[in-house]
Amino acid sequence: MNVFLTPMLIISSIVFVIGLVGLVINRKNLIVLLMCIELMLLAANSNFVAYARAYDHLSGEIMVFFVLAIAAAESAIGLSILVALFRHYQTIDARCMNELKG
Numbered sequence: 001m002n003v004f005l006t007p008m009l010i011i012s013s014i015v016f017v018i019g020l021v022g023l024v025i026n027r028k029n030l031i032v033l034l035m036c037i038e039l040m041l042l043a044a045n046s047n048f049v050a051y052a053r054a055y056d057h058l059s060g061e062i063m064v065f066f067v068l069a070i071a072a073a074e075s076a077i078g079l080s081i082l083v084a085l086f087r088h089y090q091t092i093d094a095r096c097m098n099e100l101k102g
Contacts, residue, residue: 008050016043030085030092034078041071 052060
């Protein structure tokens with residue numbers, strides 16, 4: 001094991017748990033939910049980079065570019081949906097948006 005790998009994996013797991021806890025606890029604010037998903041993706045990217053550096057493979061760093069592209073698309077689409085919902089409901093509280101419930 002590389003000396004760099006263990007601390008990086010610990011930091012990455014802490015960031016992932018923070019994102020997961022924020023996702024589970026906060027069900028009201030949609031912007032915070034998007035930020036928690038981004039934290040979880042950041043933790044996955046950190047793991048890719050740490051393993052790529054520890055084992056001298058570029059495949060992990062190449063995978064990070066794909067994950068970043070997906071995260072950017074997710075953020076753009078999510079924020080545009082939030083703007084549309086805010087214009088309609090005048091709030092971004094997820095509990096107020098219940099018209100499509102079955």
